[in-house]
Amino acid sequence: MENFKMIAKTFFGFEEILAKELQLLGAQNVEIGTRAVSFKGDKGFMYKSNLALRTALKILKPIYYFRANSDLNLYKGIQSMDWSKYLNANQTFVIDTTIHSDYFKHSQFVSQKAKDAIVDQFRERTGQRPSVDKDYPDLRINIHIDRDQVSVALDTSGASLHHRGYRTATNIAPINEVLAAGMVLLSGWDGNSDFLDPMCGSGTILAEAAMIACNIPANINRKEFAFEKWNDWDNDLFDQIVESLLKKVKEFHYTIKGYDKAPSAVSKAKDNIKNANLDDYVTIEQQNFFDTKKETVGPLHMVFNPPYGERLDIDLERFYREMGDTMKQNYPGTNAWFITANLEALKFVGLKPSRKIKLFNGSLEARLVKYEMYEGSKRTKFQTTEGN
Incomplete structure (x- = not known):
């Protein structure tokens, strides 16, 4: 060919x-x-x-x-x-x-x-x-x-490839699957540690993280591609490609966990994870992140999409301050990444980000930011509060 x-x-x-x-x-x-x-x-x-x-x-x-x-x-x-x-x-x-x-x-x-x-x-x-x-x-x-x-x-694709096929239930502000996968990849996640999304919504970041960890093809659950209607469509070749990709799926030896405080989000996320055939790898609990502590030993990789106040009515200053306090006090040994389109709100986290990457969430200019929470005495040394 x-x-x-x-x-x-x-x-x-x-x-x-x-x-x-x-x-x-x-x-x-x-x-x-x-x-x-x-x-x-x-x-x-x-x-x-x-x-x-x-x-x-x-x-x-x-x-x-x-x-x-x-x-x-x-x-x-x-x-x-x-x-x-x-x-x-x-x-x-x-x-x-x-x-x-x-x-x-x-x-x-x-x-x-x-x-x-x-x-x-x-x-x-x-x-x-x-x-x-x-x-x-x-x-x-x-x-x-x-x-x-x-x-x-x-x-060749048809509908945008972010339509993976596993997400049937969404909550108020679902993140695009391609955006979620890109954030997880930019964060350096490779499946070699425990993973947490503390505000998991409908579970999209968790699903993408699990597929990356296990090397599962992103669109394996998708119903159709445009090329299937073409005159030169080769069904046997397609089946061969699917088989060769599935042979490269690998084992995963850590935990992937999601929290959300809304019971409706938790049940939707569980449905979506089940649809994606990922329930062996991902667990979801109803929890308010601000009341949680790190449960695992060793490095923890955290990626999440907190509310920006665009579609959800919250007190942003208080919310982002509590986010920073929870990460600082309860999550030592954690690399935390989150995306926000509210650049003002970042001032309230009270920690200095070690990375800032410019992205767009829909039409909103956003930043993917990284905060490093150190174990032990290193924590106090590096975590100075700053107002910019």
Whole structure:
């Protein structure tokens, strides 16, 4: 099978860990872009990357490039491609467009123009035409216009890859699965210590941490990928790839635990962990973090997503102060990482972060911060309160 270029889309701040994931998976010609990493691989690798990548939102397969600075040029460019390679007249398709161009202002208009070009080509050749289906198309086409450069790609994934397939129940402010996986990977978690999410919500961080620890493919529970509807879909090859990935699953010898004070969150998290077939690795308890102490001996790895006050009504100053006090007094020997979009609230933690990484949670600019709680006498030496 021949290799071809693909582009994995991701969130801002995850480009390097996505590139590392791709290299470990065996990708070739890995190149980092903005919110994207390009690479080369064959059809089997296309299946593999969709199944296994934790920090990719979509895998695109570019199929054509041309230049256009007008509607007519765009129409002609799309018409110059042979669409019968990818689509039959009785199938459905949809076009997603992103534009950064002075020549084209509206993505919807570009999608419409490109659709006309494809439909007209079929009508002229066969007298029939494929139709548009926005929800369950046989083919998803992605058009990206940068100034006058038009890139046409096939969307190999379909729905965003953060739809892992295990999360049926969510609470008030669920974290995106790809964001959760990226945070856990950025925190350096490798499955070689105990893990705690003290405010686990619907359990997403716990599920991603367990899959990373056991090397379980991120999208093994997902119901479908776009490439399964393609004309060249190879079911046997896909099954082989799944089997080879599952052979690399490894044992895990520590604990992964989640707390939440809301009974509804606890029951949702338990359901989601069960759906992901991870209940052998993850335990969840109804606990208020501020009333807990470290239960395990040895290093503890903590990753969580505390409320920011965006969607939950809380006294942020008091909440973040209590968070800092609990970590400092009750959790020695812990590396604690959390994400917040409320940069003011960080002042109230009362500890100095040893790392700050800029990320986005949805449209909100956020920071992933790390606090190191030392064992014994080292604690007092390093943990000075500071107000910035």
